[in-house]
Amino acid sequence: MLNLASALASTTIRYYPVLTIHNFHKAYNGHTILRLDNFTIDSGIHWIRGHNGSGKSTFLKALAGILSFEGDVTAHPNISIKKNPTAYRSAVNFAEAEPVFPDFLTGTELIQLFKSAKNAPARQEEQYVESMGMTAYLPDRISTYSSGMLKKLSLVLAFLGRPACILLDEPLTTLDADSLPILYAWIADQHRLAGTTFLLSSHQAFEGELLPDVREILVAQATLQHIG
Numbered sequence: 001m002l003n004l005a006s007a008l009a010s011t012t013i014r015y016y017p018v019l020t021i022h023n024f025h026k027a028y029n030g031h032t033i034l035r036l037d038n039f040t041i042d043s044g045i046h047w048i049r050g051h052n053g054s055g056k057s058t059f060l061k062a063l064a065g066i067l068s069f070e071g072d073v074t075a076h077p078n079i080s081i082k083k084n085p086t087a088y089r090s091a092v093n094f095a096e097a098e099p100v101f102p103d104f105l106t107g108t109e110l111i112q113l114f115k116s117a118k119n120a121p122a123r124q125e126e127q128y129v130e131s132m133g134m135t136a137y138l139p140d141r142i143s144t145y146s147s148g149m150l151k152k153l154s155l156v157l158a159f160l161g162r163p164a165c166i167l168l169d170e171p172l173t174t175l176d177a178d179s180l181p182i183l184y185a186w187i188a189d190q191h192r193l194a195g196t197t198f199l200l201s202s203h204q205a206f207e208g209e210l211l212p213d214v215r216e217i218l219v220a221q222a223t224l225q226h227i228g
């Protein structure tokens, strides 16, 4: 018969480090925005919270490899953002808070470009496009999109390929109320089925009940702190 301790141990979620940050320092014009000696992001869903200007976007852009910084970040198992940037970018996808894309392209063309770059499975985008009601507008040029339509496109692009980690900067802004539960379902399914880790940033506390096992990271006073 199983005793209680071993039964509990067998159901305990086992976390492992997905992103490891070493000797990180980011400054603008000599002013430090973030400094982290050693910081680990474990597998799971993380809600990165902080006031306006605290450094959330700076941190996510650095982790995405589109902003320079001192130090290093490694993705599991040991893929350095600086020494193996191509492999790192396959492992870590990113959607910007306010996405900007070449507006002469159509959404369909951009999705095909990203699928090719990310070596995505055939028809991977279809479930996202259909569930978010994007089918009708994707053949149009991006220059005609509203901010919410653009946001949905950027979110679909962040899910393409087989990333170990997806960074979504302010994913909830500009989405309408009907779209929020759909995005949460994408995140929950991707996490459950593929084991993908998520970092979601917001200036608000996490209030949703639609995502399982969310842990918070606070950005304040030029550093990060796990608070849950």
Ligand SMILES: Nc1ncnc2c1ncn2[C@@H]1O[C@H](COP(=O)(O)OP(=O)(O)OP(=O)(O)O)[C@@H](O)[C@H]1O
Pocket: 028, 029, 033, 050, 051, 052, 053, 054, 055, 056, 057, 058, 059, 203
């Ligand atoms: N390109 C830049 N040049 C100079 N300073 C910058 C630059 N980008 C950001 N900053 C500064 O870095 C700090 C952090 O900005 P960041 O955009 O990372 O904050 P945030 O937490 O994402 O804010 P918000 O919630 O308002 O989006 C702010 O003080 C901002 O003024």
